[in-house]
Structure formats: C-alpha cells, structure tokens
Amino acid sequence: MNIECSMCGGKVPVPEDVIKGEVVSCTDCGLDYEIQNTDNGNVTLKTAEEVKEDWGE
C-alpha cells in the first residue's frame, strides 16, 4: 500500500506485512517515517522528529 507523505504529498510505500517500529521513506522527498501502529490494517506513521519528542513521557 501507499500512504501520503505529510511533508510533500508524495507516496510512502508500505509493505502489507509491515510491523510496528519499522522505518519507511518517502519516495519523493526522502523523509523517514516510523510505523507507529498497524491496528486493523490501518497504518499510522510518525516522522523521525516526532519520535524524538517522546522523551518527556
């Protein structure tokens, strides 16, 4: 499947058997995303910058 890049609107290819924590990259701008969730086939991505913000929790 492909998910729309929040940065440039391009395609981020995501394997159907992707697992949480895996890293995928936008084919257009190269931005790296980490798989945040794969609940019910509904894949959620977060950017590397958002990962860093998890410190305070």
Ligand SMILES: [Zn+2]
């Ligand atoms: Zn992009």
